[in-house]
Amino acid sequence: MSKAFLIDTTRCTACRGCQLACKEWYELPANKTKQVGTHQNPPDLNANNYKLVRFNEHLDGETITWNFFPDQCRHCIEPPCQGAADTVEEGAVIKDEATGAVIFTDKMAQFSTEDLDYVRESCPYDIPRWDAKTKRPAKCVMCIDRVREGMLPACVLACPTGTMNFGERSEMLALAKERLAKVKKDHPNAMLADQEDVSVIYLLAEAPERYHTKAVAQAPARNTRKQLFASVRSSLTSVSKS
Structure with a gap:
């Protein structure tokens, strides 16, 4: 069984400890x-922030409500980014079988700007950000190095x-349903x-x-098969040439 996070936003105080811990572990500038x-700071995800606590303020009558959202890669069960990348080169995006972590490999450094844009646009949560140093998109990798060591x-x-919980997927789903109730x-x-x-x-x-705006998928997350992306890409190419 793969791993999963449960992020209970009802417990989030926007302390941004998660955001800073991520930067510290990966030594991000x-x-x-x-x-x-x-x-909210920085204004958006970027190559130096794999995680960002988003702030949203709402005025309901005379009551001000804050909704905090620790945004990060969702590590999709069937990753759209993997399907998109596979139309360029197999193995550029991999999914670790033991954890379910979705990883962008060094093969992406050879992708053209058009290819990288295509991969990013495939993400229904708008997560990947270009990293000029590594020449590939940057995002959360589920701390796979720590998780493999039992951390x-x-x-x-x-x-x-x-707010932040992590463990076996079945356990996190059970906890999620318990807290939801x-x-x-x-x-x-x-x-x-x-x-x-x-x-x-x-x-x-x-x-x-x-x-x-991207709290939930903006496109069906399950429509991620490689042949779907290949078909769409072929159609777009044909249109651009006509």
Whole structure:
């Protein structure tokens, strides 16, 4: 059985411990940022931030509500990025059988800009970001080096509130359903985002759009077969040549 995260957003205080722990473990450099009217920092995912706690503020009547969303690669069960990359070169994106981690390999350094854009656009969660140093997209790798040694991912270990959870997929699904039942008592619209399609399962107390525009997949995550991408790509190429 592969591994999975459960991210219970109802417990997130936006301390950003997970975001910083990820940067520290991978020794990622700081980003030069500027104030753009939000506490969210940096403004978006980038090659130096595999994880980002997104801030969304809502005014409901006279009540201000904050919805925090620790964004990262979802490590899809059937990765669309793998299907897209395979149309360029087999093995450029791999999925580790033991953990379910989706990994971008060094083969992607040979991809053209068009190919890299194609892979990124295939992601229904808009996760991959170009890394000029490695010449390939950058994203969360499930701390596969730590997990293989029996350790928790850095973000999970750093979380002080129980927002971040990690373990066997079956255990995380059971925990997710248990917590969802409790949350629904106060938030009847609570849900588990794309639980059948991903290995990073979010528990949301409210509608997904109140957290992030890509909180749930923007395209069917299961339509990821290599032949589907090959067919679509062939059609686009034919149109561009006509």
